[in-house]
Amino acid sequence: MEGQKFAGNPQLKPSVVLTGTAKEGSAGPPVGLVDIGESEGAYLFRVALPGVKKDQCKIKCEIQRDGRVHIEGVMTGGVGPLRDSSTVYQMKVQQLCPPGPFTISLSLPGPVDPRLFSPSFRPDGILEVVVMKHRQAPAEGWCPPS
Template identity: 70%
Template sequence: MDACDSAKQPKLKPSVILSGTAKEGSAGPPIGLVDIGISENAYLFRVALPGIRRNESNLKCDIQHNGTVHIKGVVTVDAGMLKDSSSVFQMRVQQLCPPGPFTISFKLPGPVDPSTLLS
C-alpha cells in the first residue's frame, strides 16, 4: 500500500468497550482511545493508557482469532502519589483513571493468526 492508497482508505472508528475504573474516569486524558494501523499482512494498534504504570499495573493483552482484543490491568492505589529521587508528592487534583481494575475491549478489522503475534 503506497501513500496515495492509504489516503483513500477510510478511517477506522473501532468500537471500544470500557469497564471498571476505566469507565469511571471523567476528566483529563481519556483512557482507552485506540488507533489501528493496517498493512497488507498485519494490524498495528496502540491504546491510550494515561497514568497506567507498565511495571505496576499487571497489564494483560489477549488477542483472539476473530480479531477481538481484550486489555486488562489494575490502576494502583498510589496513582495519586508521585515520587522522584528525593520527594513524594500527593496529587490534589486527579484527572487520570481512578484506582482499581479495568478492561478495554475492541475489535480489529479482521481475523488474526495467533501464531504470528508480536509482543
C-alpha cells in the same frame, strides 16, 4: 471518537468497550483511546493507557482469531500521599484515571492469527501491538488456471 474520520475506510472504525476505572475516568488523559492501522499482512493497534506503569502493572492482552481483542490491567497510584525523596505531598486535585482494575475490548477489521503478535508497552503509556492477518493455506493439489 464518533466524530473521527477513518481515512475513507469505515472498516477501520474501532468499536471499543471500556469497563472499570477506564470507563469512570473523566478528567485527565483519556484511557482506552484506540488507533488501528492496516498493512497488507497485519494490523497494528495502539491503546492509550496513561497512568499505567510497565514495571508496576501486569497487562494482559488476549487476541482471538476473529479479531476481537481483550485487554485487562490495573491502574495504580493516585491515592494517599505521594513521596518524593524527602517530601510528602497530599494530593488536592486528581486529574488522572482513578486506581483500580480496567478492561478494554475492541475488534480488528478482520480475522488474525493470534499466535503471531508482537506487543510493546511504550514509555509514554501506549500499548502497541502488531498482529498478523489470518491467511488461508491454498488447497493441496489445486493449480491456478493457466
